[in-house]
Amino acid sequence: MAELVFYSGTMDSGKSTLALQLDHNHRARGRVGRIYSSHDRAGEAVLSSRLGLATPAIEVSERLDFWRDVVGELTTGGRVDYLVCDEAQFYTSAQVDQLAKVADELSIDVYCFGILTDFRTRLFPGSLRLVELADRVLTLQVEALCWCGARATHNARTTDGEMVTEGEVIVVGDVDDPDRPAPQIGYEVLCRRHHRKRMTAARAKAGALSPDVLPFD
Numbered sequence: 001m002a003e004l005v006f007y008s009g010t011m012d013s014g015k016s017t018l019a020l021q022l023d024h025n026h027r028a029r030g031r032v033g034r035i036y037s038s039h040d041r042a043g044e045a046v047l048s049s050r051l052g053l054a055t056p057a058i059e060v061s062e063r064l065d066f067w068r069d070v071v072g073e074l075t076t077g078g079r080v081d082y083l084v085c086d087e088a089q090f091y092t093s094a095q096v097d098q099l100a101k102v103a104d105e106l107s108i109d110v111y112c113f114g115i116l117t118d119f120r121t122r123l124f125p126g127s128l129r130l131v132e133l134a135d136r137v138l139t140l141q142v143e144a145l146c147w148c149g150a151r152a153t154h155n156a157r158t159t160d161g162e163m164v165t166e167g168e169v170i171v172v173g174d175v176d177d178p179d180r181p182a183p184q185i186g187y188e189v190l191c192r193r194h195h196r197k198r199m200t201a202a203r204a205k206a207g208a209l210s211p212d213v214l215p216f217d
């Protein structure tokens with residue numbers, strides 16, 4: 001029986017890398033996959049990983065109907081054994097329903113990858129529906145870490161290193177690189193404790209340098 005699987009983790013936890021590995025392993029055994037992504041940092045119609053690998057993908061806009069897309073491929077002589085769906089948090093609830101239908105009625109395995117919650121700690125619509133419908137929800141094993149060393153569970157949006165809690169839900173961006181100045185808008189993964197306290201790495205560092213602040217912990 002085909003499955004709908006949701007691999008979830010914070011930003012920078014290796015989801016796209018796993019998506020590319022999974023596709024590679026299936027293709028190496030002669031299976032034919034169809035790859036989708038949405039708002040990838042590297043641009044439109046691509047699935048890219050921070051490890052440098054990338055592959056062409058079908059861009060998932062709000063208008064894309066997965067059921068019609070896959071049925072269209074099959075009825076024009078194509079073969080589809082599995083779907084790889086990256087950045088699935090950005091999919092609509094209806095699109096996730098279509099993916100479940102593809103798994104159930106066409107017996108095609110569907111592997112989805114995405115972050116659970118946005119910068120305000122709210123579930124993305126696509127992730128919410130995946131949690132509701134997936135046969136399995138799997139957390140990535142490579143743990144992204146908060147600056148304090150604890151497992152990072154939340155995605156913070158930052159402006160010049162300071163956490164922000166208001167703004168558009170979708171803003172494509174990357175996690176800050178400690179070796180280069182923080183971009184105006186970036187992301188940082190934090191443990192819940194530090195997300196609650198809006199304590200980014202930059203703030204923690206500034207606090208540690210100031211003689212006047214009370215100890216944080």
Ligand SMILES: Nc1ncnc2c1ncn2[C@@H]1O[C@H](COP(=O)(O)OP(=O)(O)O)[C@@H](O)[C@H]1O
Nearest residue numbers: 010011012013014015016017018049050051142
């Ligand atoms: N220079 C590097 N050397 C080893 N691993 C790296 C390097 N850069 C990134 N990574 C790994 O890649 C992961 C991010 O992979 P990626 O697939 O882009 O994440 P996601 O799709 O979850 O945002 C990091 O958590 C880290 O494990």
Ligand SMILES: Cc1cn([C@H]2C[C@H](O)[C@@H](COP(=O)(O)O)O2)c(=O)[nH]c1=O
Nearest residue numbers: 010011012118119155169170171172173
């Ligand atoms: C938290 C959060 C993230 N995003 C964007 C930022 C990135 O472009 C992607 C996540 O990609 P990754 O491969 O998992 O790093 O999502 C957003 O638009 N809104 C948010 O709240």
